[in-house]
Amino acid sequence: MKVALFVPCYIDQFYPQVGVATLQLLEKLGVQAHFPAQQTCCGQPLANSGCEREALPIYKHFVNTFQDYDYIVAPSGSCVYHVRKHFDKLDQTDEVQHVRGAAYDLIDFISTVLKVETLRGAFPHKVGLHLSCHGQRGLHQANESEMTPVRDGQLRRLLASLDGIELTELSRNDECCGFGGTFCVSEAGISARMGQDRVADHVRHGTQVLTGSDMSCLMHLEGIVRRAQLPIRVMHAAEILNGLTA
Amino acid sequence: MNHAIRADKFLLDADRTTWHDETLWFVREKRDRAVYAVPEFQELRELASQIKDHTLSRLDLYLQEFEAAAQANGVHVHWAADAAEHNAIILDLIRQQGATRIVKSKSMLTEECHLNPYLIQHGIEVVDTDLGERIIQFREEAPSHIVLPAIHLKKEDVGDTFHLHLGTEKGESDPQLLTEAARQHLRAKFLAGQVAISGVNFAVAETGGVVVCTNEGNADLGVNLAAVHIACMGIEKLIPRLTDLGVFTRLLARSATGQPVTTYTSHFTKPAAGKEMHIVIVDNGRTQQLGRPDFRASLKCIRCGACMNTCPVYRRSGGHSYDFTVPGPIGAILSPNIDMKKHRSLPFASTLCGSCTDVCPVKIDIHTQLYKWRQVLGEAGEIPASKKWSMKFMGRLLASARVYGLSGQFARQALRLLPHGLTHAASFNAWAVARELPEPPKQSFREWYQQQPKSVPQPQTPQVTV
């Protein structure tokens, strides 16, 4: 199994530890992932802004970079969603179709491809889960509250298997955090307010560590947590899962 | 003025924003409970979606079938290409009656056509008989929600309004008392109404009848007391058969307010003896939307308002921030069809979280259409030039690993070296108004990776401590 690690641009530049944790976690699960050095970004920020055409060279670069791998794994559901859903704008050559199907969010890859449901280890903290909309509703990694009251999802199951962990139950389990890519800047007021409300829900219910599998939401939430100087630690799920004592 | 600016105004009153958000979320939760209780709800959605798709695919035929059936029932059918025609037809009908006093039950179509100001301008008294509509009519405001038109107002605001217009005690905010005052006031209006105007929730092609759903019964009261009933409908309100109706009535109220069904589901098929019934069928941009394959499905909307209640942006920005008759996610799809320039910011007023798509009872792919509108607007030059240029620049930068690596290094350096006050200056960094920037690490991931000994086991895992 030839697996490529895709480290989205903002993780590469601002959260390298998340890339490291992803790589090491995969290794612990028996997967030696490669990091193709010429990779850049999936093009989502441009397409989100209505500039899909300008993003096409990035899409092509992405396909060229990753077409020879069986799987492309990224610690960011929204980038994966973008590749799967919006690379329909390219000519659907075999390579393009392969790359679209081979792109996986890290947690999805662990659950669906590696079929790992539980991990051995301990994380004795109160952990709040932030479900990313793209992962949850886009990639169906967790149940939607619009459909069913049953809370279930890949990351929830993985985390719940850790010793000593307590998962926070929120008033609004799967509300959007307000990041939304370029939305966080073009609608800065609403975006901030949504993030503040989201964090407040966690504070009210006692979250000590805020986690999720999409670093873009977490980047936004972390910015709000630090501005408000709240006693919450924001970590990508890969960091928690990788830090386990086996 | 774009959505963000109007939203910021709403946000200034933080308590009201909280209240607005929580009130609508409460409705969303009520909807959830009502939906969870129906095990076949997702199948119902699918069925409704298919019925609507089918109807839209041969809308011309169903419209003709509907017209013929309605005429056979003794109903007068009128066709209006746009808002102006719709208004003119109605004024004409009113004048033919020599009427001056109109009672009107809720209709988003007449809002869309700006019927009230038009009639008032021509000397007609128009009274909205839905309580919420009446409140905002007193205040000369537009509805801020399609099901809960006055949801932007608190009961204190209503008390002030009624004090001014109905002479209730100053400072009165007891909903019971205020509703009673409105009831007394409206009773007189109902009795005096000469013509009743209503909207249409569903029009049944097979029978030629129209169905109006209300919780207050005001449509029935108006229609039964007045000599003439004028029902106004958009061409997309059709369903083929009467047996299809049950699918939609089961979905509509549950999605809208969490009720199993609206309190009144009234069928109007033919005029009562000695009375007249008219139906005005309106296009007003709908065939244009029908001709846009990417956005056609937006015409399936049954106006339940669920996408507004669930939308985290709508809940915090208020309906008026959309500046369009139908606000919220679905409004952001319908509005650029009508005026692309004026409403160009609306498809961007979304995080594309997809919750709207998941609640929509007729399965409109709302967030996908918002994404597509963004591309249409981008191609049409309706996004700010600065944004377009920076995206062009980014496109180049991100298509080359070398350029990208260098710029990343530069940006992180700059972030580390520049003073916090500069990097977080609100004037040119919208991110930093409410958020800290990420702390720039010394090394990017790729720099770290390059330093790792190749094909040697990875370094010892650091333990995570909190």
Ligand code: SF4
């Ligand atoms: S788009 Fe769907 S959810 Fe929104 S108002 Fe229309 S039917 Fe309801």
